[in-house]
Amino acid sequence: MLQVPFIRENKDDVIARLAKRNIDPTEMLDEVIALDEERRAIQTNLDNIKAESNSISKEIGNLFKSGEVDKANALKEKTGVLKENTKSLEQELNEKIDALYQLLYRIPNVPNEIVPAGNTDEDNEEVYREGDVPTLFEGALPHWDLIKKYDIVDFELGNKITGAGFPVYKGKGARLQRALISYFLDKNTAAGYTEVQVPHLVNEASGFGTGQLPDKEGQMYHVTADNLYLIPTAEVPATNIFRDTLLNESDLPIGLTGYTPCFRREAGNWGAHVRGLNRLHQFDKVEILRVEHPDNSYNALDGMVDHVKDILKELKLPYRILRLCGGDLGFTSALTYDFEVFSTAQDRWLEISSVSNFETFQANRLKLRFKNSDGKNELCHTLNGSSLALPRVLAGILENYQTENGIKIPDVLVPYTGFDMIS
Structure with a gap:
């Protein structure tokens, strides 16, 4: 705000x-x-x-x-x-x-000066690209066919249990999912982030605190009897840990990481761009967030970007980084970098992370302050990033690592999965 x-x-x-x-x-x-x-x-x-x-x-x-x-x-x-x-x-x-x-509450955050003008995602600026796009064998499949071939994710069963957009992970698919979560959390904690486990439902005050309400009220699942909301990301409960908090300057910076399922009503219409794991109503994500001194928040943002880059290097997935234009910028963000993995089988880029600086926008709503060196109360800066969102990372691994004999597991994940091939 x-x-x-x-x-x-x-x-x-x-x-x-x-x-x-x-x-x-x-x-x-x-x-x-x-x-x-x-x-x-x-x-x-x-x-x-x-x-x-x-x-x-x-x-x-x-x-x-x-x-x-x-x-x-x-x-x-x-x-x-x-x-x-x-x-x-x-x-x-x-x-x-x-x-x-x-x-x-209706006025969005002001974009940083370096945010490009633009109307849609086509106006986003590519600022970095790394990794070689693999050359796949003839007959390579998109992930929605691979998961059926190897019986590792079942959309029909999820539809039976709940509805469209709620997949069931099975066998090695479930183990690969769990391996990714553990790997992401280990990378984040090794980088100095403190792991937290947070509630998957939040109250209205928490939704307002991080800016999901009233902006995205229709996109969140609402438990009307208790006036609670299923979280769209761990950012919401984790950032609200600091609601109505006065920190000492010496407490900064603070970094947290957490794994949660995420729930979003706006999964989109059926089509190639939202097919399979590309867009879901429920998905898993590991999040990182920071509470920073205003003088250091943009250095911290660069550090978060480098951290996600390091993860993608270890996974050996081809990726690019986009600086979002004003028309594609989230309501609460002053500056956002999107990471996209290239899916060779789909021949398209898949967004797998957003790293954002909200400056004082969330802190003002949260009443999150610190006492500065002059003894005055000052608003903190908050930052948030996906590290990482699992469905499209999983889709990228399945599609880019497929061989004629099965799907190879990235080397860095083998200690977590206990196997090196899905076949």
Whole structure:
């Protein structure tokens, strides 16, 4: 959530930077400033009345002490009127604050200056590419045919149990899935991230804290009886560990990693781009997140990018990194890098990770602050990344590592799987 003083002091810059998202926020920003002026006027009036009431209360005490009971009672009547005015103003103030927050919740984060302008994913900028695309044998298959051939993932069974987009992993497919999770977690903890296990359901406050609500309310599974939401990513519960927290500057940086299933309603229509493991309603993901000092957050972002690069190098998968344009940037992000693995069998790139810096946007919603060297409270910066999302990594491995005799397991995963071939 943007801070009101930032909007007021940098209105033209905010408008220009949000234009990269292809929106004109002028009307909303004007409304924010107007609401805040009304809020401040009410607050000033309320403070003055409270100060007057306190002064009169002291005077009443002195009058009673001096025996001037009539004057004291007359002033008591005045304090009664002031209390009623105070109650009315407090209600009006709360209504203004609520209206202001509801408006601020609708305004996305301002993109970093290096975010390219653009409308769709076609306008994203490729900033890095590594790895050789393998040459497959004639008759190589896409992963949705491979999983049937080797009976390692069953979509029909998942559809029977739950519905479309909820696969059942079987045999070596399940073991490979578990191996990837363990490998990712081991890589992350070795890099200094503390592993956490978090709830798979969150309350409404947690959804608002990280920006999924109200922006993605229709995309989240909602348990209406308890007003809880199934998590779309471990980012939500893990970041909310720090909601309403005041850290010491010496506590920073903080890095966490965690594995969770992820639940998303917007799995898309059937087609080659969403077929098989390409897009699911439930999938597994290992996440990394950081809480950083504002002065270091972009160095930390570069470090997270390098960390994911190292994982993909070890998996020996061809990949590229994209800097997302304004039109493709997530609601809460100031800057995002997407990692994509090339699927040789599908002849297309598959997104397998997003690494983002949210700057103060989430921290302002979360009330996540640290006490700086001057003793003042300052908002932290939060960052998040997939390390990694499993379905498309698995799809990339199945397709790029297939041979005529079966699917070879990447060397780095063999100690985790206990086998080197699916056949």
